[in-house]
Amino acid sequence: MREVDEECRKLVRLLGEGGWLKYSIGGVAYGASAETIDARAVCLIRETLARHSGLADFAFAMQGLGSGAISNLGTQEQKKRYLPSVAQGSAIAAFAISEPDAGSDVAALQCAATKDGDSYLLNGEKTWISNGGIADFYIVFARTGEEHGAKGISAFIVDSDTAGLEIAERITVMAPHPLARLVFKNCRVPAAQRIGESGQGFKIAMSTLDIFRSSVAAAAVGFARRALLEALSRSTSRKMFGQMLADFQLTQAKLAKMATDIDSAALLTYRAAWLKDTGQPVTVEAAMAKMTATEIAQQAIDSAVQIFGALGVVSDHVVESLYREIRPLRIYEGATEVQQLIIARGLIKAHMAKVKG
Numbered sequence: 001m002r003e004v005d006e007e008c009r010k011l012v013r014l015l016g017e018g019g020w021l022k023y024s025i026g027g028v029a030y031g032a033s034a035e036t037i038d039a040r041a042v043c044l045i046r047e048t049l050a051r052h053s054g055l056a057d058f059a060f061a062m063q064g065l066g067s068g069a070i071s072n073l074g075t076q077e078q079k080k081r082y083l084p085s086v087a088q089g090s091a092i093a094a095f096a097i098s099e100p101d102a103g104s105d106v107a108a109l110q111c112a113a114t115k116d117g118d119s120y121l122l123n124g125e126k127t128w129i130s131n132g133g134i135a136d137f138y139i140v141f142a143r144t145g146e147e148h149g150a151k152g153i154s155a156f157i158v159d160s161d162t163a164g165l166e167i168a169e170r171i172t173v174m175a176p177h178p179l180a181r182l183v184f185k186n187c188r189v190p191a192a193q194r195i196g197e198s199g200q201g202f203k204i205a206m207s208t209l210d211i212f213r214s215s216v217a218a219a220a221v222g223f224a225r226r227a228l229l230e231a232l233s234r235s236t237s238r239k240m241f242g243q244m245l246a247d248f249q250l251t252q253a254k255l256a257k258m259a260t261d262i263d264s265a266a267l268l269t270y271r272a273a274w275l276k277d278t279g280q281p282v283t284v285e286a287a288m289a290k291m292t293a294t295e296i297a298q299q300a301i302d303s304a305v306q307i308f309g310a311l312g313v314v315s316d317h318v319v320e321s322l323y324r325e326i327r328p329l330r331i332y333e334g335a336t337e338v339q340q341l342i343i344a345r346g347l348i349k350a351h352m353a354k355v356k357g
């Protein structure tokens with residue numbers, strides 16, 4: 001765990017030094033490449049990083065997701081205090097919304113933020129928090145209780161050294177990266193650390209995810225492109241039955257399907273990012289991209305493992321790593337089933353609006 005933490009910190013620093021993290025925030029005055037986050041640039045970067053290193057992609061993605069709410073809706077003070085260090089790679093960001101009983105049904109979250117003078121007291125739990133344990137600050141979504149469900153949630157920036165915030169458990173997953181369960185016990189957060197209006201937290205979370213959801217698809221495309229490259233390399237060099245593995249039509253069918261699926265996922269991905277960048281509605285298209293890219297990448301990587309035979313299941317072989325890297329992408333930032341619902345609801349709503357004329 002310590003090794004992954006160190007590697008992740010180092011990658012964030014290197015990504016900052018190399019200028020990559022300028023694309024993970026918005027606001028030129030704070031060190032960004034543009035006034036708003038450029039979704040196409042984020043996608044290109046994630047596709048490229050994922051092709052080479054899952055952990056580098058993770059480190060880049062979390063700087064954006066963990067500070068996106070500040071870029072979008074933070075006050076000038078909040079932006080000044082947090083965004084430059086995110087872009088330089090000197091501060092590590094995290095996004096904390098999930099709870100043990102609120103994952104897909106995120107509006108059911110229970111972590112409470114109770115107003116107490118000029119501050120809020122946070123009490124409750126967050127789990128599956130990426131960068132948990134190494135983050136310098138967390139964007140925490142907690143219930144301020146204006147209304148039930150999605151409308152009673154607010155967003156807060158919580159510095160990792162705030163009294164009452166505890167890393168209760170470190171969690172190890174199949175593609176290792178820093179991950180933790182957090183506990184808040186009378187954790188006092190100044191009201192000035194709230195992002196946006198009270199009760200707007202759910203909207204803030206969803207608008208942040210709208211930017212970054214297509215980038216999960218881009219990462220999946222990057223993993224899948226690497227798998228295709230490895231499959232081509234292996235099948236054109238592995239001799240069997242007097243010829244190369246790639247000479248068999250059964251292998252060619254696999255390669256053709258991988259390449260076509262990957263390109264169709266890439267087109268959906270970059271369409272979603274372009275819609276976002278040009279200010280058009282993107283919720284349905286980002287869901288289509290995320291669902292398709294993560295599902296086809298899983299299949300393409302599985303085909304690559306098959307082409308490698310026994311070598312493909314050797315621990316830490318490149319295709320074995322890809323096999324582990326891709327799996328969580330079908331679950332986090334909205335599982336495939338959640339994306340299906342988003343797409344279908346969008347279709348039905350648009351259809352009903354047309355019918356009613």
Ligand SMILES: Cc1cc2nc3c(=O)[nH]c(=O)nc-3n(C[C@H](O)[C@H](O)[C@H](O)COP(=O)(O)OP(=O)(O)OC[C@H]3O[C@@H](n4cnc5c(N)ncnc54)[C@H](O)[C@@H]3O)c2cc1C
Nearest residue numbers: 095096097098103104105128129130328331332333335337
């Ligand atoms: C590696 C990793 C990193 C993560 N990082 C973060 C992070 O940084 N911050 C954060 O807040 N959270 C994070 N998460 C949590 C992630 O967002 C949740 O895991 C996800 O929302 C699913 O919630 P759950 O795990 O509680 O599954 P559940 O909500 O229990 O869902 C289980 C399964 O039910 C199915 N399902 C869901 N909804 C429906 C439906 N309507 N109909 C039919 N089937 C359905 C899906 O297959 C789903 O996988 C991370 C998770 C992982 C695995």
